Every structure is written in structure tokens, then in C-alpha cells.
Amino acid sequence: MTVSHFDIKKHGYFGADVGGTLAKIMFYEPENDPAISKVRDFVLSSTTYGSTGQRDEKLTVSLPKAKLHFILFETNRMRQAIKLIKAQNILSGVKNISVTGGGAFKFAELVKEELGCIIKKKDEMHCLIHGLNFLLKNVPDEVYYFANPEDDKDEEKAICDVREDMFPYLLVNVGTGVSILKVSNWDDFERVSGSGIGGGTYYGLCRLLTQAKDFSATLEEAVKGDDNSCNMTVGDIYGGSYESLGLDANMTASFFGKLVMGDSYKENVKEADVCKALLYMVTNNVGQIAYLNARLQGLKNIYFAGNFLRTNKIAMKYLSKAIHFWSGGEMKALFLQHEGFFGACGAFLDSEQPNSCESS
Amino acid sequence: MTVSHFDIKKHGYFGADVGGTLAKIMFYEPENDPAISKVRDFVLSSTTYGSTGQRDEKLTVSLPKAKLHFILFETNRMRQAIKLIKAQNILSGVKNISVTGGGAFKFAELVKEELGCIIKKKDEMHCLIHGLNFLLKNVPDEVYYFANPEDDKDEEKAICDVREDMFPYLLVNVGTGVSILKVSNWDDFERVSGSGIGGGTYYGLCRLLTQAKDFSATLEEAVKGDDNSCNMTVGDIYGGSYESLGLDANMTASFFGKLVMGDSYKENVKEADVCKALLYMVTNNVGQIAYLNARLQGLKNIYFAGNFLRTNKIAMKYLSKAIHFWSGGEMKALFLQHEGFFGACGAFLDSEQPNSCESS
Numbered sequence: 001m002t003v004s005h006f007d008i009k010k011h012g013y014f015g016a017d018v019g020g021t022l023a024k025i026m027f028y029e030p031e032n033d034p035a036i037s038k039v040r041d042f043v044l045s046s047t048t049y050g051s052t053g054q055r056d057e058k059l060t061v062s063l064p065k066a067k068l069h070f071i072l073f074e075t076n077r078m079r080q081a082i083k084l085i086k087a088q089n090i091l092s093g094v095k096n097i098s099v100t101g102g103g104a105f106k107f108a109e110l111v112k113e114e115l116g117c118i119i120k121k122k123d124e125m126h127c128l129i130h131g132l133n134f135l136l137k138n139v140p141d142e143v144y145y146f147a148n149p150e151d152d153k154d155e156e157k158a159i160c161d162v163r164e165d166m167f168p169y170l171l172v173n174v175g176t177g178v179s180i181l182k183v184s185n186w187d188d189f190e191r192v193s194g195s196g197i198g199g200g201t202y203y204g205l206c207r208l209l210t211q212a213k214d215f216s217a218t219l220e221e222a223v224k225g226d227d228n229s230c231n232m233t234v235g236d237i238y239g240g241s242y243e244s245l246g247l248d249a250n251m252t253a254s255f256f257g258k259l260v261m262g263d264s265y266k267e268n269v270k271e272a273d274v275c276k277a278l279l280y281m282v283t284n285n286v287g288q289i290a291y292l293n294a295r296l297q298g299l300k301n302i303y304f305a306g307n308f309l310r311t312n313k314i315a316m317k318y319l320s321k322a323i324h325f326w327s328g329g330e331m332k333a334l335f336l337q338h339e340g341f342f343g344a345c346g347a348f349l350d351s352e353q354p355n356s357c358e359s360s
Numbered sequence: 361m362t363v364s365h366f367d368i369k370k371h372g373y374f375g376a377d378v379g380g381t382l383a384k385i386m387f388y389e390p391e392n393d394p395a396i397s398k399v400r401d402f403v404l405s406s407t408t409y410g411s412t413g414q415r416d417e418k419l420t421v422s423l424p425k426a427k428l429h430f431i432l433f434e435t436n437r438m439r440q441a442i443k444l445i446k447a448q449n450i451l452s453g454v455k456n457i458s459v460t461g462g463g464a465f466k467f468a469e470l471v472k473e474e475l476g477c478i479i480k481k482k483d484e485m486h487c488l489i490h491g492l493n494f495l496l497k498n499v500p501d502e503v504y505y506f507a508n509p510e511d512d513k514d515e516e517k518a519i520c521d522v523r524e525d526m527f528p529y530l531l532v533n534v535g536t537g538v539s540i541l542k543v544s545n546w547d548d549f550e551r552v553s554g555s556g557i558g559g560g561t562y563y564g565l566c567r568l569l570t571q572a573k574d575f576s577a578t579l580e581e582a583v584k585g586d587d588n589s590c591n592m593t594v595g596d597i598y599g600g601s602y603e604s605l606g607l608d609a610n611m612t613a614s615f616f617g618k619l620v621m622g623d624s625y626k627e628n629v630k631e632a633d634v635c636k637a638l639l640y641m642v643t644n645n646v647g648q649i650a651y652l653n654a655r656l657q658g659l660k661n662i663y664f665a666g667n668f669l670r671t672n673k674i675a676m677k678y679l680s681k682a683i684h685f686w687s688g689g690e691m692k693a694l695f696l697q698h699e700g701f702f703g704a705c706g707a708f709l710d711s712e713q714p715n716s717c718e719s720s
Contacts, residue, residue, distance in 0.1 A: 296655055
């Protein structure tokens with residue numbers, strides 16, 4: 001896929017991924033195109049729009065004859081965003097917008113009424129894979145890993161340039177649940193496994209077990225907690241390491257297993273400990289299942305993506321540690337700079353394709 | 361390993377596995393041996409001993425020239441059991457008893473003082489594997505599976521005679537944590553994987569989330585619960601199945617993920633639902649990790665054993681369902697009639713071996 005073959009008449013300027021919580025937009029800015037001056041002026045005039053809209057300048061991608069810009073806002077501000085666009089007359093002349101995510105269905109009528117645009121609904125998984133493949137190919141520093149996976153505090157990132165040797169790879173998409181896909185080529189992917197223990201398990205159990213008022217608050221708690229007030233280690237069972245089996249004394253033998261040992265343990269557990277133990281449990285398990293599937297498929301590159309990882313560096317560090325542990329240091333957990341924007345990018349790329357999805 | 365080569369002078373009559381909660385004993389009864397008449401008369405006089413001792417007659421194994429009997433009692437009755445044995449003078453002439461489990465260390469002094477017997481401490485994992493291998497080889501109906509894994513209600517068991525083709529196999533030992541071992545031959549095994557999401561996770565989280573007074577109570581609740589008041593299905597996300605990825609609408613997409621959807625869901629969740637959702641989460645995950653490891657090791661036979669499964673038919677049914685699901689119906693979860701007694705059996709078999717373990 002080359003980078004300068006976009007026909008604006010077919011592709012438009014936008015791709016969008018409207019999820020339950022966040023709406024993500026990719027804006028394609030071709031060089032020297034007077035037709036888009038109004039849109040460009042509006043988008044580039046600021047890095048914030050309305051009360052929640054944000055453009056992340058660090059994510060801007062320079063292609064040979066165009067730039068890609070990435071914007072997000074809260075989906076519950078969608079109606080206000082549409083009003084703003086209408087008032088500024090930004091989308092005059094745009095007939096179609098390619099949209100993926102649940103909002104493609106939810107807001108189609110409103111967009112047609114207010115802006116006169118047709119929303120072309122695109123399959124989420126196709127958009128995710130196409131957007132990811134495009135950015136992997138065109139952004140030299142798209143992929144990174146944590147240089148010191150065993151050190152929870154050290155967040156030094158290292159770049160991994162995969163542009164010359166992209167396929168095949170394993171994509172582990174950690175959202176509310178977890179999907180594991182083998183991506184063999186540009187358009188060739190299959191879901192090889194998954195797990196019901198994902199972001200929803202973490203936050204759902206946090207909601208049952210703590211007073212934390214939102215997802216961010218549980219992560220702030222997790223940083224402060226001590227998971228070993230909940231978790232049973234090998235040392236708790238054997239009084240030390242179990243050497244003949246190669247199990248270190250500090251290894252977690254049972255998540256939440258310490259609570260079985262007596263009421264005094266239960267009384268000592270703080271909410272921060274519960275958040276940390278849950279985060280460790282979920283990410284360690286995702287890492288293990290990802291590793292086992294990578295081994296089964298004979299794949300070396302494992303990318304972790306998905307909403308659960310957005311602004312969740314602790315989870316990424318835990319995933320790095322898990323892959324390091326389960327692979328005996330042979331594999332790395334790979335992460336992506338444009339995390340969260342692949343669907344929007346893919347919707348833009350797919351805009352000329354006829355395969356829009358329909359609500360089931 | 362033949363079945364009639366036991367030298368009583370070397371092996372003694374007993375093997376024991378003294379765990380944190382339960383003590384398990386195997387009694388070896390050779391034919392026509394007057395030296396053991398006192399012990400035999402005591403053991404066979406009843407199927408109950410003291411307040412918690414129980415012999416399960418259904419488990420008695422008839423070998424060509426001997427019988428094996430299986431007895432268990434609560435470890436907290438150990439002191440009373442030792443007093444009873446002393447008062448009845450049952451172990452007169454027995455110099456050594458082979459014991460595995462934590463109690464091998466805990467009660468060694470007391471047994472020596474009161475009964476004049478030396479406790480020979482045996483490695484837990486070795487005893488487990490040796491005992492299991494011996495019973496797999498000598499008991500035609502040792503292995504069974506559930507004939508209808510997809511039907512939660514139907515508990516029809518089917519026998520699987522493995523005596524002629526025992527090795528290699530995967531042993532998934534589900535206790536507080538989970539150990540996964542590849543057993544290649546009588547004395548040849550290695551721990552290939554494991555999981556910290558096991559029985560301790562289930563009961564530990566139940567203790568944090570419910571008022572259930574003990575482990576059995578949580579299982580009684582689980583039978584009555586509806587896990588879908590906690591768990592998010594594919595249908596909850598997509599409004600139906602996600603056909604292009606082959607995901608059925610009823611499939612669990614995220615354990616406890618429904619609690620993320622809003623406060624009203626949280627208010628509707630009952631303790632029984634939480635127990636069921638936790639049991640489903642833990643067993644499904646154990647099944648998936650077992651399946652992936654079996655595939656990686658190229659193994660067809662997966663045995664599930666361990667304390668978590670004792671008197672826990674619901675967990676076994678869920679494991680059957682999980683293996684059926686993850687393997688697309690190609691594999692079965694196999695269970696064992698003498699569940700819980702392999703360590704005791706192995707301690708007896710290993711009694712002549714010098715490799716006793718020492719506390720680390």
C-alpha cells in the first residue's frame with residue numbers, strides 16, 4: 001500500500017470510529033488542496049475543540065504529500081460536535097463519511113439530517129486491521145516496547161521498526177473482552193483465540209469491590225497498592241521456593257488466594273491492594289494466553305492494542321512483565337503509538353470499499 | 361510397574377498425604393499376612409473412624425494379591441487420630457511411615473514421640489505423579505469424562521480405559537493455584553505451565569464479595585445463580601452474534617463486564633450470580649490454558665485433578681464445557697475416580713526410595 005494514492009473524491013478527508021465512550025477522528029490533509037482550506041483552517045487552528053475535543057500533535061503523521069491528524073472527543077458530546085460542524089459549515093461539499101464503531105449506527109440519522117452527509121458504516125475489525133497495517137508500514141516509530149520489562153518503575157521505551165518485515169503478527173486487542181487475531185497480510189486475518197478476562201473484568205470487579213468513582217481512579221489506586229496482601233505466593237505455601245519445579249518464592253501462586261488463609265488477611269486488605277491485584281491478575285493472564293497463542297501460531301511479534309491500554313501505562317508494564325516471564329525473556333510485548341486511532345484510520349482507508357457492515 | 365512386588369518390610373502398609381485441610385491415607389492390605397491382622401481388623405471394622413475419619417468403600421482397589429483402601433480425615437483431628445492409633449496399639453512393629461504434604465513436617469516430632477515411628481518425608485509432586493500413574497495402570501475405570509459436556513444438567517459419566525496407552529499426558533492440578541505438568545513416563549515429568557487463577561482465586565474473591573460461610577456454601581450458591589447478570593455477552597455488545605468472526609451471541613465476551621455498563625446492573629447482581637460467574641470465569645480460563653498447553657505439547661489426554669475438584673462437580677462440568685469449547689469438540693476433560701488420594705498412594709509406593717524432601 002503506497003502512501004500517495006488517495007483520491008479525495010473517493011476517500012473524503014475523514015475517517016471516524018465512534019465507540020461507546022470515545023469518538024476518534026482521523027483527518028487526512030493533502031498538500032496544496034484549496035478545496036479543503038476551510039476544514040484545514042478549523043482543524044489546525046487549535047488542539048482543543050469544544051469541551052472535550054483534543055488533537056494530539058505528537059501523533060501527527062507526515063506522509064510524502066499529506067499529513068494525518070488525530071482527534072478525539074467524548075461520544076456523549078457527539079450532538080454538540082455535530083452542531084459545531086454545522087454552525088461553522090466545515091463539511092460543506094462532503095457527501096460521505098466512513099465511520100466504524102457502534103456510533104456508526106447510532107448517529108447516522110442525525111448526521112444526515114443536520115449535515116446532509118451519508119454515514120458509510122464500516123466493519124470494526126477490518127478497520128482496525130487496515131488502519132494498523134497502514135500505520136505499521138508508514139510510521140517508522142509506530143512500534144515500541146519497554147526496555148526493562150522486569151522493573152515496574154522504569155518506563156524507558158525502545159523503538160522497534162517493523163516496516164520491512166511486517167507479517168505475520170499476533171494482535172491482542174484488549175478491550176472489555178480480549179480478541180486475539182493472527183494477521184497474515186494486508187487483508188488476511190483471523191481470530192484465533194480470545195479471553196473473557198479483560199478490561200471489563202478488571203473494572204467490573206473493581207466496581208463491586210471498591211468505592212473508586214471511575215476507571216482512572218482504580219488505576220491511581222492500583223499504583224499505590226500491594227497485591228501480596230491479596231495474592232498467595234509460592235513462599236506462602238512452601239515457606240520458600242519450590243526449587244525442583246523451578247518456582248521462585250516471590251512468584252504469585254494464587255491471585256486472591258491469601259484471603260482463603262484466614263479472616264485476619266481479609267481485614268488487612270485495602271482497596272488499593274484489590275485494584276493492584278486485579279490489574280496484575282488480568283494482565284498476567286492476557287499475557288500468558290497471548291504468549292501461548294503466539295507459540296502455537298509460530299509468531300514472534302505480539303502487538304497489544306485496545307481501549308484497556310489507552311492511558312494505562314501500568315497495564316502495559318504488567319503485560320511487558322508477563323510476556324517476559326512466560327516466554328523466559330525470549331519475546332517482548334509490543335505497543336503502538338497510535339493506540340486507539342486504528343479504527344478511524346481504517347475507516348478512512350476503507351471508504352472506497354463497498355463492504356460496509358449492517359446492524360445485525 | 362507390576363502390582364504384586366511390594367515388600368512390606370520396605371514399603372510398610374501405609375502412605376499418607378497430610379495437607380492443610382485434609383489428611384489422606386492409603387492402606388495396603390496384602391492377602392494372608394498375619395503380621396497385619398491387627399491393622400486390618402481395625403481398618404475394615406468400620407467405614408468411619410473418630411469424628412471425621414471416613415473410608416470410601418467404592419474406592420477400594422482389588423489387585424491380584426492385595427487390596428488398597430482409602431481413608432481421609434480432617435487434618436485438625438490429627439492429634440486425636442494419633443492418640444487413637446496409640447491407644448489401639450495399631451502400628452506396633454511399624455518403623456517408618458511415608459508421608460507427603462505439609463503435615464509431613466508438621467507432625468513428624470509428635471508421631472515419633474507418641475508412636476515411635478519415623479516419618480519419611482516425600483516430595484509432593486513425585487508422590488502425586490507416581491500414585492496417579494500406578495492407579496491409571498491398575499484400575500480399569502480410573503478415568504472418566506462427562507458424556508454431554510455442553511449440557512450443564514446432564515452428569516452422565518463415561519469410562520475411558522487408558523491402561524494400554526498411558527503416556528504422554530497432560531496433568532492439570534487445580535488447587536489454590538494451578539500447575540500444568542507433562543508426564544512422559546513413570547518417573548519422567550516436567551511442569552510446563554501453570555496459572556495463578558485457580559481455586560484460591562474463586563474462593564478468595566467469593567470471600568470478599570459474598571457472605572457465604574465456607575467453600576461448600578459458595579458452590580451451593582453457584583448452582584442457583586445466573587452468571588449473565590455479571591457477565592457481558594457478545595450479544596450485549598453487538599446486539600446479536602458477530603458472524604464474520606464466528607462469535608455466538610450467547611458467548612461470554614467479558615466476565616463481570618456487565619457491571620461496567622451502569623449502576624443499575626450492579627444493583628441487580630445477587631451473591632449467587634457472583635459465585636456462578638466466578639466459578640465460570642476460573643474454570644473456563646483453566647480449561648483454555650490447559651487446552652493451549654495440550655496443543656503446544658501435542659498431547660491429547662488432559663487429566664484434571666486437585667483439591668479444587670473434590671466434591672465440586674459443577675467445576676468439573678464447567679471444565680468439560682471449556683475443553684469442548686476451546687478444542688471445538690476434539691478433546692475431552694478427563695477426571696479421576698481416586699481424586700485426592702494420589703499423593704497418599706505415591707507416598708506408599710515411594711517409601712523405599714531415598715529421595716525424601718527436606719523443608720526449604
